[in-house]
Amino acid sequence: MEFFDAVADLASRISPGWLFEDPQRARSVGYIGVLVLFVAAFVAGLVLALGSKRLSKGNRLHARIMERYGAWLGWVGGVGMLVIALRYADIVLFSKRLWTALNLLALIIVLVHFAMYWFKQYPLQLAEYKEEERRRKHFPAPQPKRSQSRPARRRR
Numbered sequence: 821m822e823f824f825d826a827v828a829d830l831a832s833r834i835s836p837g838w839l840f841e842d843p844q845r846a847r848s849v850g851y852i853g854v855l856v857l858f859v860a861a862f863v864a865g866l867v868l869a870l871g872s873k874r875l876s877k878g879n880r881l882h883a884r885i886m887e888r889y890g891a892w893l894g895w896v897g898g899v900g901m902l903v904i905a906l907r908y909a910d911i912v913l914f915s916k917r918l919w920t921a922l923n924l925l926a927l928i929i930v931l932v933h934f935a936m937y938w939f940k941q942y943p944l945q946l947a948e949y950k951e952e953e954r955r956r957k958h959f960p961a962p963q964p965k966r967s968q969s970r971p972a973r974r975r976r
Contacts, residue, residue, distance in 0.1 A: 821903060821955045851904055851907060851908070852905060852918070854900070854920060854924065855900075855901065855904045857900075857921060857927070858896075858897045858898075858901045858904065858927075859897065861893045861894075861896055861897030861898070861900070861927060862893070862894055862897030862898050862900075862901060863891055863897070864890070864897075865889075865891065865892070865893030865894025865895070865896075865897055865898075866890070866894050867890070868887070868889060868890025868893065868894075869885040869886070869887055869890030869891045869894055870890075870934070872884075872886035872887045872890060873885075879914055879946055879949075880949070881946065881963070883948040885937075885942075889930065889934055892930045893927075893930060896926045896930060897927075898928050899926075900920070900923040900924075900927070903919045903920055903923055904920065961973030
């Protein structure tokens with residue numbers, strides 16, 4: 821019988837009515853864990869986005885990847901921290917539970933997108949990048965011709 825009570829309690833917590841409800845007091849300690857997750861995402865995003873050139877050690881492909889996913893992590897983490905802060909500040913908002921759930925979903929989507937990129941597109945882009953670097957190293961770009969600023973001298 822306890823199993824059925826637990827299932828009924830879980831079903832009531834994921835119902836749309838519970839998600840759209842806006843309680844004034846935070847009753848769950850789980851929000852502290854979610855806040856820690858959002859703070860970690862925010863800090864990691866800032867470090868990746870702002871330090872991408874230093875962390876990539878001259879690899880332009882890695883710098884671009886760090887900037888893109890760092891910005892996404894930073895935004896999702898920052899908005900998540902704001903939603904949790906509004907929840908603990910008892911500010912009336914449409915539905916803090918729904919916003920928190922949507923933020924967690926956004927964080928999961930960013931991580932899944934990165935995983936899909938890493939396994940599908942990254943190997944191809946890395947091969948292209950290595951080929952481009954090989955060409956740059958062995959076949960330097962041609963130097964532009966000097967423009968003649970003075971007209972040629974006439975022979976007398």
